[in-house]
Amino acid sequence: MSFELLFLISVVAGFIGAMSGMGGGVVLIPALTLMGMDIKHAIAISIVSVIATSSGSASAYVRDHITNLKVAMFLEMFTILGALVGAAITVASAQRPLFIVFGLVLLGSWAALFLQRHEGWTPVAHQDAFSKWLQLEGKYYDQAAGETIEYRGARAYFGGPLMFGAGLIAGLLGIGAGAVKVLIHDLVMGLPPKVSTTTSNLIIGITALAGASVYLAAGLIDPGLAAPVILGILVGAFIGTRLLVRLTNQKVRHFFLVVLAILGIEMILRGIGVIQ
Amino acid sequence: MIALEGTTARHQLTGAKTAGFDMEVLVGYILLIGVLLSMALIAIGVVWRWLSTGQLGIAYSISGMNLFDFVLTDIRQMFSGGFRPRLFVNMGIAVLMLTPYVRVFASMLYFAFVERNRKYTLFTAFVFSVLTYSLFLR
Numbered sequence: 360m361s362f363e364l365l366f367l368i369s370v371v372a373g374f375i376g377a378m379s380g381m382g383g384g385v386v387l388i389p390a391l392t393l394m395g396m397d398i399k400h401a402i403a404i405s406i407v408s409v410i411a412t413s414s415g416s417a418s419a420y421v422r423d424h425i426t427n428l429k430v431a432m433f434l435e436m437f438t439i440l441g442a443l444v445g446a447a448i449t450v451a452s453a454q455r456p457l458f459i460v461f462g463l464v465l466l467g468s469w470a471a472l473f474l475q476r477h478e479g480w481t482p483v484a485h486q487d488a489f490s491k492w493l494q495l496e497g498k499y500y501d502q503a504a505g506e507t508i509e510y511r512g513a514r515a516y517f518g519g520p521l522m523f524g525a526g527l528i529a530g531l532l533g534i535g536a537g538a539v540k541v542l543i544h545d546l547v548m549g550l551p552p553k554v555s556t557t558t559s560n561l562i563i564g565i566t567a568l569a570g571a572s573v574y575l576a577a578g579l580i581d582p583g584l585a586a587p588v589i590l591g592i593l594v595g596a597f598i599g600t601r602l603l604v605r606l607t608n609q610k611v612r613h614f615f616l617v618v619l620a621i622l623g624i625e626m627i628l629r630g631i632g633v634i635q
Numbered sequence: 636m637i638a639l640e641g642t643t644a645r646h647q648l649t650g651a652k653t654a655g656f657d658m659e660v661l662v663g664y665i666l667l668i669g670v671l672l673s674m675a676l677i678a679i680g681v682v683w684r685w686l687s688t689g690q691l692g693i694a695y696s697i698s699g700m701n702l703f704d705f706v707l708t709d710i711r712q713m714f715s716g717g718f719r720p721r722l723f724v725n726m727g728i729a730v731l732m733l734t735p736y737v738r739v740f741a742s743m744l745y746f747a748f749v750e751r752n753r754k755y756t757l758f759t760a761f762v763f764s765v766l767t768y769s770l771f772l773r
Contacts, residue, residue: 361691361692362681362690362691362692362693363691366691407728407731407732410731410732410734410735411670411673411674411731414666414669414670414731414734414735414738415666415667415670417663417666418663418664418666418667418670419663419667420663421659421660421662421663421666422659422660422663422664424659426659428658428659428662428742429755432742432746432755432758432759432762433758435739435762436758436761436762436765439762439765439766439769440765443765443769492754493754494752494754494755564666564734564735564738565735565738565739565762565766567735568732568735568736568766569765569766569769571732572701572702572732572766572769572770572772573769573772575700575701575702575705575732576700576701576772576773578700580728582693582721582724582725582728583692583693583724585728586677586680586681586693586724586727586728587681587691587692589673589674589677589727589728589731590674590677590678590681593670593674
């Protein structure tokens with residue numbers, strides 16, 4: 360596969376990933392496999408690019424003091440273990456099951472994102488003792504609302520183990536699995552949407568690194584192929600994020616979500632062997 | 636700096652006193668510099684390759700190497716004057732992988748020495764140890 364082609368595919372993947380909010384990996388991996396790349400190599404390269412995109416966007420949010428470093432640190436203990444296990448499974452697995460799992464996870468997190476409603480965040484009324492012990496609270500300045508929002512996280516005893524699962528998916532499939540992480544932050548731990556998305560961004564970088572270490576050791580990361588992908592994904596994500604600020608139209612976002620749904624179905628069909 | 640409600644007076648104090656040391660800003664800059672440096676190194680490698688051979692692609696693979704082997708090989712090549720496009724691409728990937736790792740290391744020092752939060756020092760140390768172990772995998 361030529362450098363130019365890899366670069367172009369990655370720009371598009373980074374762009375759609377940023378526009379849809381699902382991350383670059385979910386487009387990159389199906390696209391690379393369609394071009395004839397072995398799915399394990401595609402996953403391994405994708406997870407390295409995930410480190411780049413998540414660290415890049417996390418850097419801005421962290422400096423704005425929206426990310427909660429304690430929530431991130433606590434949950435990272437679980438996600439990295441999940442990622443190590445997930446990546447080890449992929450290295451040992453056959454190709455076809457990976458296509459099927461990839462398709463299913465894509466459709467699942469797609470549905471989560473599609474159905475997500477952001478209008479209401481209800482602060483946690485009663486913080487449990489464990490979450491209190493973990494000091495899972497914080498505040499941030501909301502620019503849109505023009506006020507400082509204080510919040511407390513809850514049910515960390517649930518959130519932690521569930522994040523192992525999110526890490527497992529990330530390591531297994533070479534994606535950020537941000538939709539899964541945000542869902543856990545929002546629904547289980549009761550964090551405000553802004554805090555949950557930005558904190559998930561920070562967690563994704565460490566989780567991807569844990570997964571990438573396994574793929575590197577397995578010899579699946581090819582620097583010559585990773586180079587255009589890393590550059591392309593970052594360029595695409597940068598353009599996508601810039602456009603996203605201007606385009607508040609939900610329809611645009613929904614259009615990209617439909618593209619992702621098609622990719623999910625396509626991966627499942629290839630895994631079953633209906634299409635080649 | 637998150638000033639926590641209900642934490643000890645000591646934390647409140649460090650929170651206020653460490654105004655000159657903002658951990659979140661530091662973490663933000665570690666991530667930003669890491670990603671930009673990595674992109675620059677990879678781009679240099681690619682452009683150099685293109686200028687010298689007219690081709691953009693660099694086809695080679697590395698096998699059975701962990702990140703530390705990878706970094707050591709790069710450094711050794713650097714000192715033996717082996718500056719080649721490939722070395723820059725390798726360094727770019729190594730820098731990228733080390734970026735979150737350095738972030739965790741910095742957080743660990745912060746929790747241990749600035750915030751003096753034993754609980755979170757332990758949590759961060761755990762994450763750091765697991766990552767170190769996994770980066771030594773072969």
